[in-house]
Amino acid sequence: MHDFVSNFWPWYIFILVAGSMIWLFYLVFSQSHGVKDKSHKIEPTGHKWDEDLEELNTPLPRWWLQLFIATNVFGALYLLLYPGIGVYGGLLDWRSADFLGEGKTGQYETEMSTADTKYGALYDKYLQQDINALTSDKDALVTGSRLFSTYCIQCHGSDAGGGPGFPNLRDTAWQWGGEPDIIKQTISGGRLGAMPAWGPVLGDSVGDVAAYVMSLSGKQSEGNLDVGKEKFTQLCV
Known part of the structure; x- marks a missing residue:
């Protein structure tokens, strides 16, 4: 079908x-496969371009x-x-399905099956442990560091300090929550990071909200932090 x-x-x-x-x-x-003319000579066909550019019957x-x-x-x-x-x-x-047998389709399933065979035992060991316990497991930290370097540094930077327009993971300000289970959920499912324009809504308070947001990571900027915090709590949280 x-x-x-x-x-x-x-x-x-x-x-x-x-x-x-x-x-x-x-x-x-x-x-x-036509009849070959042994006396054939290379001659112009009569087609000309740019006054002196001729087409030959070569x-x-x-x-x-x-x-x-x-x-x-x-x-x-x-x-x-x-x-x-x-x-x-x-x-x-x-058929591409023949790589895995009946009922399986595509290259993606083939590669996932190969990866599960190769790395499944390693990840199963970590899945059975509590996240807090893994923070003291040197092998787990090395594995996590390599995975971070492969998949995360493009946006968050090699030092996790955050690239332009992306969150800093080294400070204490967590947009979606900093608990281990919530971080795991963020990594597994991702987050919708598109934010609408708030200029028309905040008006003159934009500077105050910006100052408050910068203060969360220990940076200073001119603005009323109390007003910024109030607006942030009302509209951004």
């Missing part, structure tokens, strides 16, 4: 691909023609053996 919404598209693809390849074969052979190099034919033959054989034309499955009946 195919995934097309109607039978029109498989036939459309088949006719387009098969027709194009047949036409290319015909074009090549019709132009390369035949294509033989290797170029052979490469063109080989490319078409390869394409025809590939489409004959493997799926690529509409719902035709190919003579080899090849």
Whole structure:
């Protein structure tokens, strides 16, 4: 059973691909198997561009023609053996699902299965431990550091200080909460970080709110911190 919404598209693809390849074969052979004129001379065809740029009737190099034919033959054989034309499955009946067996599909499942076989025992050991206990496990910290360097530093920086526009993970201000379970939830499910424009809402209090937010990480800025905290609590929390 195919995934097309109607039978029109498989036939459309088949006719387009098969027709194009047949036409290319015909074009090549019709132009390369004519009667050869041994007295043929390379002469202008009469087509000119830019006053002195002329088109000659020079035949294509033989290797170029052979490469063109080989490319078409390869394409025809590939489409004959493997799926690529509409719902035709190919003579080899090849499917990506065959990598894992019936009921499994795709490269993603294959790679996940391989990774689970290779690293499953290691992660299962950590999953059975409390998060607080893992903070004193040197092997767990090394593993976590490597994972952070692979997946997190692009936004949060190599020192976890936060890149431009991204949170600083080294201070004590946690937007979504700093408890271990909440941090785990943030890592596993992510957070929606898109914030609407608050300028029209805050008005002249924008500077006060900015000063208060900066004060959370120990930075100082001009502004009324009390007003900023009040507005932040009302509108931003």
